[in-house]
Structures are given as C-alpha cells and as structure tokens.
Amino acid sequence: xxxxxxxxxxxxxxxxxxxxxxxxxxxxxxxxxxxxxxxxxxxxxxxxxxxxxxxxxxxxxxxxxxxxxxxxxxxxxxxxxxxxxxxxxxxxxxxxxxxxxxxxxxxxxxxxx
Amino acid sequence: xxxxxxxxxxxxxxxxxxxxxxxxxxxxxxxxxxxxxxxxxxxxxxxxxxxxxxxxxxxxxxxxxxxxxxxxxxxxxxxxxxxxxxxxxxxxxxxxxxxxxxxxxxxxxxxxxxx
Numbered sequence: 001x002x003x004x005x006x007x008x009x010x011x012x013x014x015x016x017x018x019x020x021x022x023x024x025x026x027x028x029x030x031x032x033x034x035x036x037x038x039x040x041x042x043x044x045x046x047x048x049x050x051x052x053x054x055x056x057x058x059x060x061x062x063x064x065x066x067x068x069x070x071x072x073x074x075x076x077x078x079x080x081x082x083x084x085x086x087x088x089x090x091x092x093x094x095x096x097x098x099x100x101x102x103x104x105x106x107x108x109x110x111x112x113x
Numbered sequence: 114x115x116x117x118x119x120x121x122x123x124x125x126x127x128x129x130x131x132x133x134x135x136x137x138x139x140x141x142x143x144x145x146x147x148x149x150x151x152x153x154x155x156x157x158x159x160x161x162x163x164x165x166x167x168x169x170x171x172x173x174x175x176x177x178x179x180x181x182x183x184x185x186x187x188x189x190x191x192x193x194x195x196x197x198x199x200x201x202x203x204x205x206x207x208x209x210x211x212x213x214x215x216x217x218x219x220x221x222x223x224x225x226x227x228x
Contacts, residue, residue, distance in 0.1 A: 043219040
C-alpha cells in the first residue's frame, strides 16, 4: 500500500523567514496531493492542493511543488507569520477506485515573533 | 456553500457506553470517510461510505460501525467504549467521480472523552 513520509516533524522559524516541509510517497498511482493545516482542537483545513499533471501551484504566500519522477512534493510558506503556527499534514490520494488516502505524520511549525 | 458539519462538537461518555457521531458532507459530495485522531497523532482511517455501503475499512475493531443515509450524511457508532477511544473523530467528504477536482474536505471534528 501507499506510504507517505513527512519531514521534518518539528520546524521553528523566525517571523518573516520561509518554511519548507517535504513529503515522499511510494505509490505511483497517487494523483492528488493536498496539504492541510490543523490548529489545536480543530479539524484539518485544506490550504493548497496539487494534481499529478501539474508541477507547481502557488496561492499568495503558499506554494506546493511536485516531482512525480522522484515521488516527492513540498510545501513552501514564505514571509511566515505567527498565525502560520500549526501542524501541517501532507496526503497522497489515488482518486480513482476507492480513493485511498494516506497522510504524512505531520509537521509542527512554530513561527517565532 | 456549507462545508462538512459534525455533531456534537464535544462529548463525554463512560467506559462501556455506546456513542453515535454524525456528519453532513459538503454540498455536492457523496462519499464520507471517518478518521480517529489521538492527541499529537495524525488522522487514522476508520472507514469510508459510498452509496450507503462501507467500501473500505481501516484497522479498527467491529465495535466501530457506521451508516450512510440516502442524503449522503453519515453516522459513526462506537460500542463498548474504552478509555483508549478518547480522541478527535473527524469526518471527511469527497466526490467519488472527481475527488481531485472537488477536493477532500474535513469537518471540525467531535472531541470524544471516555472516562
């Protein structure tokens, strides 16, 4: 089955710096890669996603890149702000068939003011 | 456009009791998946419902069961509650035919505490 590895598990950055979180997946059939932000006590919120036919996607300060050959994708947050502090999860989804979803183990991001 | 709604938001139960959690999917979605998230952990897949049937299941005992109704809403039932069942229970909805175009959306969860 699919296996998603996520690194690092914790990340501390100074406000205004960039943060990068990386994920690798094993199943080449996975074709949809969402990223979620989860604040304490709340459900995961979709912040950006990318489909397998796209190499990069940007939304203001957030960008995601996908390398299908190497089976890895990354989340980039620029000009970090204290409100970016949360746990971030990547996921790999095979949207055909039974839509199997596999999550990464999460990255706790702390933005220091 | 309403997102995924879950009820109740918090619940306290005693060991051995039974609990029912409810989920209404995002408008236009027809597939509901349930997850258990222990404190400090990632979401663990419980099962998924589509066309009122359970179509895949994670590594959870039969004490965990579910149901999907014709309007696509879903219930998660847990029998004979254990202390270890204390967790945030998340519901996620999607569209079977086009997940990549319509997304995989989570609700805010139900915090279950078993005492």
